[in-house]
Amino acid sequence: MPLNAHxxxxxxxxxxxxxxxxxxxTASPAPSTSSKKAARFRDAxxxxxxxxxxxxxxxxxxxxxxxxxxxxxxxxVDVVYEDGRVAxxxxxxxxxxxxxxxxxxxxxxxxxxxxxxxxxxxxxxxAQESEGDDPKFAExxxxxxxxxxxxFPEEEAGEAVEVAEGEGADVVEEKKKAxxxxxxxxxxxxxxxxxxxxSNGGAVEEAADEPPFDVEAELPAWSHIPLANPLYRALxxxxxxxxxxxxxxxxxxxxxxxxQAEGEEEQExxxxxxxxxxxxxxxxxxxxxxxxxxLAYGLPILSHILSQPSPSSxxxxxxxxxxxxSLPSTRLAALILCPTRELALQVRTSLxxxxxxxxxxxxxxxxxxxVAPEDPRKxxxxxxxxxxxxxxGMSVEKQKRQLERGADIVVATPGRLWDLIGESDMLVQEIKxxxxxxxxxxxxxxxxxxxxxxxxxxxxxxxxxxxxxxxxVDDFDSAVASRTNVTTLPCRPDMRxxxxxATMSKELQLNLKRKGGPKKFVPKAVExxxxxxxxxxxxxxxxxxxxxxxxLSPEHGLVETxxxxxxxxxxxxxxxxxxxxxxxxxxxxxVFLAAIDGIRRLHPxxxxxxxxxxxxxxxxxxxxxxxxxxxxxxxxDAVLLATDVAARGLDIPSxxxxxxxQLPRAxxxxxxxxxxxxxxxxxxxxxxxxxxxxxxxQRMLMAxxxxxxxxxxxPTDFSILDQLKKxxxxxxxxxxxxxxxxxxxxxxxxxxxxxxxxxxxLDDDQDSDGDGPQRSSKKQRGQAIAHARQLKAELxxxxxxxxxxxxxxxxxxxxxxxxxxxxxxxGGTGHSKIFGLSTSSALEDLAAAPRTKKQxxxxxxxxxxxxxxxx
Ligand SMILES: Nc1ncnc2c1ncn2[C@@H]1O[C@H](COP(=O)(O)OP(=O)(O)OP(=O)(O)O)[C@@H](O)[C@H]1O
Numbered sequence: 001m002p003l004n005a006h007x008x009x010x011x012x013x014x015x016x017x018x019x020x021x022x023x024x025x026t027a028s029p030a031p032s033t034s035s036k037k038a039a040r041f042r043d044a045x046x047x048x049x050x051x052x053x054x055x056x057x058x059x060x061x062x063x064x065x066x067x068x069x070x071x072x073x074x075x076x077v078d079v080v081y082e083d084g085r086v087a088x089x090x091x092x093x094x095x096x097x098x099x100x101x102x103x104x105x106x107x108x109x110x111x112x113x114x115x116x117x118x119x120x121x122x123x124x125x126x127a128q129e130s131e132g133d134d135p136k137f138a139e140x141x142x143x144x145x146x147x148x149x150x151x152f153p154e155e156e157a158g159e160a161v162e163v164a165e166g167e168g169a170d171v172v173e174e175k176k177k178a179x180x181x182x183x184x185x186x187x188x189x190x191x192x193x194x195x196x197x198x199s200n201g202g203a204v205e206e207a208a209d210e211p212p213f214d215v216e217a218e219l220p221a222w223s224h225i226p227l228a229n230p231l232y233r234a235l236x237x238x239x240x241x242x243x244x245x246x247x248x249x250x251x252x253x254x255x256x257x258x259x260q261a262e263g264e265e266e267q268e269x270x271x272x273x274x275x276x277x278x279x280x281x282x283x284x285x286x287x288x289x290x291x292x293x294x295l296a297y298g299l300p301i302l303s304h305i306l307s308q309p310s311p312s313s314x315x316x317x318x319x320x321x322x323x324x325x326s327l328p329s330t331r332l333a334a335l336i337l338c339p340t341r342e343l344a345l346q347v348r349t350s351l352x353x354x355x356x357x358x359x360x361x362x363x364x365x366x367x368x369x370x371v372a373p374e375d376p377r378k379x380x381x382x383x384x385x386x387x388x389x390x391x392x393g394m395s396v397e398k399q400k401r402q403l404e405r406g407a408d409i410v411v412a413t414p415g416r417l418w419d420l421i422g423e424s425d426m427l428v429q430e431i432k433x434x435x436x437x438x439x440x441x442x443x444x445x446x447x448x449x450x451x452x453x454x455x456x457x458x459x460x461x462x463x464x465x466x467x468x469x470x471x472x473v474d475d476f477d478s479a480v481a482s483r484t485n486v487t488t489l490p491c492r493p494d495m496r497x498x499x500x501x502a503t504m505s506k507e508l509q510l511n512l513k514r515k516g517g518p519k520k521f522v523p524k525a526v527e528x529x530x531x532x533x534x535x536x537x538x539x540x541x542x543x544x545x546x547x548x549x550x551x552l553s554p555e556h557g558l559v560e561t562x563x564x565x566x567x568x569x570x571x572x573x574x575x576x577x578x579x580x581x582x583x584x585x586x587x588x589x590x591v592f593l594a595a596i597d598g599i600r601r602l603h604p605x606x607x608x609x610x611x612x613x614x615x616x617x618x619x620x621x622x623x624x625x626x627x628x629x630x631x632x633x634x635x636x637d638a639v640l641l642a643t644d645v646a647a648r649g650l651d652i653p654s655x656x657x658x659x660x661x662q663l664p665r666a667x668x669x670x671x672x673x674x675x676x677x678x679x680x681x682x683x684x685x686x687x688x689x690x691x692x693x694x695x696x697x698q699r700m701l702m703a704x705x706x707x708x709x710x711x712x713x714x715p716t717d718f719s720i721l722d723q724l725k726k727x728x729x730x731x732x733x734x735x736x737x738x739x740x741x742x743x744x745x746x747x748x749x750x751x752x753x754x755x756x757x758x759x760x761x762l763d764d765d766q767d768s769d770g771d772g773p774q775r776s777s778k779k780q781r782g783q784a785i786a787h788a789r790q791l792k793a794e795l796x797x798x799x800x801x802x803x804x805x806x807x808x809x810x811x812x813x814x815x816x817x818x819x820x821x822x823x824x825x826x827g828g829t830g831h832s833k834i835f836g837l838s839t840s841s842a843l844e845d846l847a848a849a850p851r852t853k854k855q856x857x858x859x860x861x862x863x864x865x866x867x868x869x870x871x
Contacts, residue, residue: 041078041089041090042089042090043087043088043089043090044077044088044089044090045088049077049088049090077089077090205362205363205380205381206380206381206382207230207359207360207379207380207381207382207383208382209380210360210380212229213229213230213232213233213236215229215232218232218236219232219235219236219241221241221242221243222235222242222243224252225243225247225248225251225252226251226303227251227299227303228302228303228304228306228307228358230306230358230359230382230383231299231302231303231306231354231358233357233358233359233360234353234354234355234356234357234358235354237357237373238354238357240295243292244287244291244292244296244680245287245291245552246285246287246291246292246293246296246550246552247292247295247296247299249285249296249550249552250283250285250296250297250300250498250550251296251299251300253281253283253548253550280494280496280543280544281496281544281546281547281548282496282497282498282499282542282543282544282547282548283297283496283497283498283499283500283547283548283549283550284498284499284500284504284537284547284548284549284550285297285498285499285500285501285550285552286500286501286502286503286504286549286550286551286552286553287500287502287550287552287553288502288552288553288554288557288558288559288675289502289559289671289672289674289675289676289678289679290559290651290675290678290679290680291502291552291559291680292680293440293500293501293502294347294350294351294440294651295350295354296500297336297436297438297440297498297500298347298350298351298354299354300436300496300498301333301334301336301351301409301435301436301438302351302354302355302358302385304333304435304436305333305334305383305385305408305409306358306383306385308333310383330429330430330433331406331407331408331430332407332408332409332410332430332431332433332434333408333409333434333435333436334408334409334410334434334435334436334437334438335409335410335412335431335434335436335437335438335457335461336409336410336411336412336436336438336440337412337413337414337417337437337438337439337440337445337454337457338411338412338413338440338441338649339413339440339441339444339445339648339649340413340645340648340649341391341392341393341394341413341622341625342625342626342629342645342646342649342650343440343441343648343649343650344389344390344391344411344412344413345389345391345411345626346649346650346651347389347411347440348387348388348389348411350651351385351387351409351411352374352385352387353374355384355385355387356373356374356375356376356378356379356384357373357374358382359376359379359380359381359382359383359384360379360380360382361378361379361380362377362378362379362380385408385409386402386405386406386407386408386409387407387408387409387410387411388402388403388407388409388410388411389410389411389412390403390410390411390412390413390416390417390420391412391413391416391622392413392415392416392622393621393622393623393625394622396416396419396420399416399420400420400423400424403420403424403426403427407430414445414453414454414457415453417453417457418453418456418457421456421457421460428460429489431457431460431461432460432461432489432490432491432492433491433492434461434492434495435492435494435495435496436495436496436497436498437458437461437495437496437497437498437540438497438498438499438500439454439458439497439498439499439500439536439540440500440501440649441500441501441648441649442499442500442501442504442536443501443503443504443668444501444648444668445536446535446536454536455539458536458539458540459539460491461491461495461541462491462539462541463490463491463493463541463543464490464491491541493543494543495543496543496544497540497541497542497543497544497547499536499537499540502553502557502671502672502675503553503557503667503668503671503672504551504553555706555865556705556706556707557667557668557671557705558671558674558675558705559674559675559678559679559684561678561681561682561683561684562674562675562677562678562683562684562685562686563683563684563685563686563843563846564674564685564686564687564688564711565685565686565687565688565711565712565713565714565846565849566687566688566689566690566698566711566712566713566714567581567687567688567689567690567713567714567716568690568691568692568713569689569690569691570691570692571691571693574661574689574691575602575605575728576721576724576725576728577689577716578591578602578659578661578689579606579609579611579724579727579728580716580717580720580721580724581657581659581687581714581842582606582611582639583611583724583803583833583834584717584831584834584837584842585656585657585841585842586637587636587637587656587657587841587842588632588635588636588637588638588652588654588655588656588657589638589639589640589655589656589657589658589659590639590640590642590646590652590655590657590658590659590673590676590677591639591640591641591642591658591659591661592642592643592644592646592647592658592659592660592661592662592664592673593641593642593643593661593662594643594661594662594664595643596617596618596619596643598661598662599615599617599641599642599643600615602641602661603615603641604735604738605728605731605732605735606639606641606731608731608734608735608792608795609727609728609731609795609799610799611639612635612637612638612639613638613639613640613641614628614631614632614638614639614640614641615628615640615641615642616628616629616632616640616641616642616643616645616646617642617643617645618643618645625645628640629650629652632652633652633653636654644664644669644673646676647664647669647672647673647676648672649672650676651679652676654682655676655677655679655684656677656684656685656841656842657677657684657685657686657687657842658673658674658676658677658684658685658686658687659686659687659689660673660674660686660687660688660689661689662689662694663688663690663694663697663698663701664701665697665701667701667704667705670701670705671705673686674686683843685842685843685846687714687842688711710852710854710855710858712846712849712851712855713849714842714845714846714849715845715846715848715849717805717834717837719805720803720804720805720834723803723804724803726798727795727798727799730791730794730795730798731795733791734788734791734792734795737784737787737788737791738788740784741781741784741785741788744780744781744784745781748781802833802834802835803833803834803835804834804835804836805834805835805836805837
């Protein structure tokens with residue numbers, strides 16, 4: 001009879017308790033004398049155990065609509081039946097402390113959890129993970145998405161380093177090192193050394209002592225855009241010499257009217273003086289992917305914050321108008337909502353970096369020489385804007401701490417933010433008092449009713465709720481009944497709302513424009529979740545009677561610098577054509593697949609073929625996901641195999657190609673996926689692999705983008721396909737053989753443990769005619785492993801041989817003079833992996849590819865339009 005997972009858990013538990021029972025004949029208490037040498041156990045209440053959530057695999061039918069809501073697991077705990085009750089015994093370390101908490105001893109602080117201790121994302125299939133389908137990254141590898149608060153490394157920084165221990169962010173690491181060095185050297189010595197090296201000898205260098213940045217002289221293209229002066233410095237440092245179109249338009253919203261109203265009056269400006277960026281207009285911004293939308297909303301926010309007094313010297317509302325309703329004194333200026341964790345962390349990093357770079361550089365010293373420009377230690381002391389990311393998959397405790405320390409900007413995914421709101425009245429107060437609300441990737445935020453929390457969060461920012469006379473009864477208070485005192489506080493009347501995306505239907509924009517004027521929230525006949533962007537725009541309480549709609553979306557939704565092409569092939573040939581493309585055109589590439597399964601199948605095969613391939617999907621732990629992105633960013637020829645979790649917003653530099661291994665069903669997904677390349681004015685290529693059964697989808701996709709279906713075909717060198725197929729078939733065979741061998745080993749281990757627990761003898765031979773359970777014989781297992789090894793050696797041999805296009809011979813280099821092999825070899829223009837091909841790029845080959853008459857006509861029309869647009 002097959003044993004299910006519960007049975008195994010019971011059996012394992014039984015096995016452990018039996019071993020303990022055996023040893024409990026000694027004097028010590030039963031659980032503390034296990035066979036493990038120094039292990040001790042202590043009693044723990046169930047609520048104190050370190051439960052971890054498990055993501056329920058969708059394929060098991062545990063969806064949002066029913067079935068199990070949550071499943072938690074706990075590790076390192078023995079469950080024993082003792083004195084008539086169930087007791088939980090937690091294993092302790094030699095010094096009596098639970099192992100996972102050992103490293104977190106703080107100075108008189110409560111012991112706190114680490115990010116790694118709280119993996120909210122558990123791989124869907126642990127067995128597959130262990131078989132190498134998903135990436136393995138060193139645990140202590142730092143992430144390029146530091147989630148620490150920014151601080152200067154003076155007195156107060158010490159505590160921050162304590163708190164951040166073990167988090168692995170670059171900034172934190174550097175801070176720790178600096179702190180250690182400081183202690184070792186001693187204050188006096190370090191000052192002397194610094195003086196010797198020409199630094200300021202430890203004196204605090206203040207940003208305020210610096211003259212204002214001369215924007216007219218150094219950044220003329222930005223000078224007409226009113227920003228807090230320090231921000232120009234940051235923009236200059238980033239070499240953003242001019243604003244992008246969406247930035248210019250969004251930042252100048254209402255400026256004409258303002259200039260008129262202000263008349264001729266001149267304003268005196270100090271280093272931190274600023275004019276508010278734009279009149280208090282709400283903005284709906286639609287602009288192509290990679291066009292700089294993050295700063296289009298980020299700059300006004302940072303500018304506003306930098307023009308306010310520092311939070312420490314912030315006056316209470318004592319001098320506010322007595323007639324005004326009293327608002328709580330809060331610091332949070334902006335709330336930015338994003339659909340994915342990676343995007344939220346990226347926005348946080350981008351705004352933090354700008355904040356740090358707005359401070360002038362310190363006099364160079366040996367201590368700061370190797371420090372990154374985004375490190376506050378490199379800068380003179382001044383106002384640092386604190387940007388906190390609140391996303392799932394990261395430590396809640398740490399996020400709470402960061403909020404307590406004070407955040408100027410919160411960048412959040414709705415789920416985690418809503419969880420935290422439920423625990424903190426203070427956070428509700430802060431959100432009610434924000435000056436900016438941003439909905440990034442707005443159309444995605446409301447898709448599929450996934451973001452019910454968004455609706456609730458947005459409601460917190462609405463002004464006074466309508467009375468029953470308006471026919472609207474707000475039941476929101478009852479949803480958060482525990483803090484009625486907070487929900488009845490007024491919201492800020494001058495809040496600005498920014499709604500941004502690269503894709504937003506014209507219809508919706510028209511609706512918005514038509515409606516104009518202040519809107520009332522009219523509940524639907526049937527109360528339910530938001531189903532469209534229309535609903536979101538209805539729900540948003542624009543303070544501006546005429547929100548500014550900036551629509552810069554290109555005609556077909558895609559960036560002009562993107563070149564699209566296709567390869568038509570059978571579904572089972574896609575691996576071969578993909579491999580051909582990756583070999584032929586090295587360069588940072590993202591391959592989008594429709595499902596995690598596809599990635600799990602393709603990843604080991606491409607790895608065996610020695611392609612530098614990195615998977616990214618929602619079945620991976622959050623930390624793995626971030627590390628995968630880091631790894632991808634740092635290798636110029638890496639291939640990211642991703643689901644649509646990477647389709648939106650991710651800004652990875654120099655992605656040369658996007659491959660749609662399977663076409664998406666929705667046009668906006670196609671636009672966003674393709675938009676991971678050709679960013680910020682650079683060129684890029686998007687390739688569709690189209691199987692016959694996908695032609696209908698392709699037609700619909702292209703039609704909804706208003707495009708010609710007849711995309712040019714990327715040329716393929718058919719003569720090497722056979723050689724590629726041989727390699728792929730072999731890689732697949734190896735993968736299957738390895739899979740079988742590992743599976744067998746897993747099953748044997750499982751069977752052995754189950755049998756031990758049941759005290760049953762196992763037959764070691766399949767041929768045995770005994771009644772007991774059987775496991776594969778050692779000989780069989782050995783054979784399976786040897787077979788896999790032999791295939792692997794065969795493949796390695798094949799991979800060592802160069803691929804040859806037809807007619808090329810390694811012996812007779814000049815046989816096909818047409819190919820120009822000798823010239824390629826002599827001139828170094830030959831392809832490194834395919835003999836007989838040059839190193840031309842995919843874009844060059846596409847440009848040279850033959851066109852049908854229809855394609856030529858279409859291209860001419862496009863070029864003409866582009867010229868007209870330029871004029
Ligand atoms: N003024 C500028 N000059 C040059 N580069 C810029 C400028 N503003 C932003 N960038 C860079 O352009 C890239 C794309 O910016 P961003 O990620 O904000 O685009 P986006 O419009 O939000 O794209 P998506 O729609 O894909 O999310 C980033 O690398 C950013 O640093």
